[in-house]
Amino acid sequence: MASLTMLTRSFACTTFLLCVTVYGQLSSTFYANSCPQALSIVNNIVQQAVNEDKRMGASLLRLHFHDCFVNGCDASVLLDDNPNFESEKGARPNQNSLRGFDVIDNIKTQLENVCREVVSCADILAIAARDSVLQLGGPSWEVMLGRRDSRVPNKTAANEDIPSPFLEFSGLQIAFQKQGLSVKDLIALSGAHTIGQAQCFTFRNRIYQESNIDPVFAQSLQATCPRDDGVGSSNLSPFDIVNSNVFDNNYFKDLVASKGLLHSDQALLNGRDATFTQDQVALYSNDQTGFFTDFQVSMVNMGNIKPLTGTDGEIRKDYRKPN
Template identity: 45%
Template structure:
């Protein structure tokens, strides 16, 4: 781990210990919209179902948006904000640029909800609901999402570079990143299990294929047969647009095969395989348990998603309910006020990005 990364992680940990980052269930409820927008879940699900017809990756992309939102300033929808005179968008942070996608589907959900329930459902809650529905639609577990989040009015690009994990982090670094937002080692393994569906671009794992950590050789924790497959997808010095399934066995199904893959050294990302191949790691027993017991994985995943979804939430009169997920309300006006949170990035980056 680089010294700069150590310092950055230490600062985040200090912020957590001082109370700057917290996990809170205050004022959140699974029945929050029962009287004001009773069809919020069905509307969200319908939009995602339609998106899946043309983009089987979108479910994994939506849960990733929720993850990247919650790890930076809490679950406040800040990941959705565009650049403005006063906001530096988190979308362009190094850990997000060409990595997060799905903004157009969030726009479509917001448009549908504004039509049914104007000025009611926050963008932060849309991300939480969309994450659950995406997992459920991929044959994973369902759960009652706690709702009532309000949207933040600013973004934190620097925080995104500090607070989000990298695909090349060591296990110790991953643990610190999760601890900084109040999540433990079991949460780390459970939430990593979301890599049971979706795709990743070559740059996120090609460092393992040819010259791992400047050794001149591939990562020795990568199965040799799988290595050859990945080298075919991502030739050395080739283009960066190649995609590989995060789960090589059931890439569009939410199941526990991700953990079985790790046992066979078939984890795609370095951070995936670190969970099982780090000598003496306490994560190994958790991986083994989840590999042998899908119900245990599902139960732990739901618990961890609920914890993550409650990181530093804004409730009550805090923040706002954005009319447009890409702009704070002071800047949301005119005929496009309900539409296209990512209008300047949707065409250019939406379908080139990672997971």
């Protein structure tokens, strides 16, 4: 990632919500003249999709995350298989897991009707992620725009670089550091698990074999996720046991209570510098505003992982294939 310390940042004013911010070649007003309808089109479609299916908000946020961690935020995750390459959709972290492609398709179609070959698929993912969080009650932030789309996916990198739900904290830290993200970014971005659900196979070992889990919580999941491998492996359980359709700080309250769904969730309390990670989780569990503030910053940081700009890449006409 081109981290914040490597990017030029300037402010055209001092009011956060109104200022024009520039990170490298990305700008919050990139489409102001070329496609002024872009943001409203994305927002309207995301709002409708999330109203119809609350889980879609988490799915669109996850698409952006899984895109950015593979060669940067370049919409490579959207490409389908073709005779020249294998799609990232078939990688282990994505197979039979990613959702929301129909929503992105709808957005891209409408944008092409009003602003032909102007708005990139990579920017659509970034905007849709922000609007999904906002639609579920979370914070908003200025989305930096001007990314271009890659012409090829990288299935190998998708298998290697997208953090596994089975990682210890050290593995998570390495995965985030590889993208130029800090431990604070790691903890804040993990808070995205306050919405959405996970499949049984991702937490089966945790609820039957781990000791750092509330026993009543573990038992409550066992009916949905049987012990036997292959039985009910795709069954879903929510990350947030209170309300997985509301973006709040309950995820961190669950961690403090040893009710993290994934091994990698609860691992946030077991970092090398355990004092910092535990203090940060405790802070967010008690201060939703503080979590929201840091989440906003970390989402901008993640959105700036190695963007293609200028003449690099292309603006895809169809999100599924290169031009």
